[in-house]
Amino acid sequence: MRKLLIAANWKMYKNPAESTAFLTHFAPLVKQNDRAEVVLCPPMTSLPALVDAARGKAVSIGAQTMHWLNEGAYTGETSPTMLTAIGATHVLIGHSERRQHFNETDTTVNLKLKSALAHGLVPIVCVGEHLHERESNKTADVLNLQVSVALEGIDPAALGPLVIAYEPVWAIGTGKTATPEIAEEAHKIIRAQLAKVAGTAVAAATRILYGGSVKPDNAASLCCLEDIDGALVGGASLDPGSFSQIVANATAR
Numbered sequence: 001m002r003k004l005l006i007a008a009n010w011k012m013y014k015n016p017a018e019s020t021a022f023l024t025h026f027a028p029l030v031k032q033n034d035r036a037e038v039v040l041c042p043p044m045t046s047l048p049a050l051v052d053a054a055r056g057k058a059v060s061i062g063a064q065t066m067h068w069l070n071e072g073a074y075t076g077e078t079s080p081t082m083l084t085a086i087g088a089t090h091v092l093i094g095h096s097e098r099r100q101h102f103n104e105t106d107t108t109v110n111l112k113l114k115s116a117l118a119h120g121l122v123p124i125v126c127v128g129e130h131l132h133e134r135e136s137n138k139t140a141d142v143l144n145l146q147v148s149v150a151l152e153g154i155d156p157a158a159l160g161p162l163v164i165a166y167e168p169v170w171a172i173g174t175g176k177t178a179t180p181e182i183a184e185e186a187h188k189i190i191r192a193q194l195a196k197v198a199g200t201a202v203a204a205a206t207r208i209l210y211g212g213s214v215k216p217d218n219a220a221s222l223c224c225l226e227d228i229d230g231a232l233v234g235g236a237s238l239d240p241g242s243f244s245q246i247v248a249n250a251t252a253r
């Protein structure tokens, strides 16, 4: 039985004071929940304050990206050891906005995944097709390639913490949500590819989240499906009421 994971991606929103104020409102609304793990991924500058504020609460804190090296002349970057030193436990890898605006590729996703696993961070690897790829029936090819390159050279025994987020690019921040049928079909493709490249045990144990315009009113129908193990939420995670409602609705199944 895979435990649900509901993660918030705050993108470039909320300063440290706004982030901790969110937690003050949000934490009491989710504290009874033992069916799902809840993770907040704020901007880097909010991480230390949020890690401190989340101690003793049923909420984990993750980063939105990281470099794969521990240190070096990489202006502006944050390393995995810097994240673990402040107590972050999760990290998003290869979000489509990182791929689109910051030239991240399946190869850098692979380097980051190896590094996150080596440092004990829970990696949430984002994959998903563009609209033109879906419309030309290339969704399965795109997802299979993204998954297989991401996992290249990684011992399946090391993949216990792996989480994958299926985020169709056409559904992110657009208000267009994949139907439960579209999402479930894509999740099945991803799970089958995991089985092919890492074995059936890894495929059965890996949580695959759906992301793309998840809101309180569609969270239940998306998260109640066999192969959907939670959600990665952008816009609707910025408000404590709306995000706690997503957690409640997603875990009501």
Ligand code: PEP
Binding pocket: 009, 167, 171, 172, 173, 174, 175, 211, 212, 213, 214, 232, 233, 234, 235, 236
């Ligand atoms: C995201 O940024 O990962 C995301 C899913 O955004 P939104 O929920 O706003 O579509």
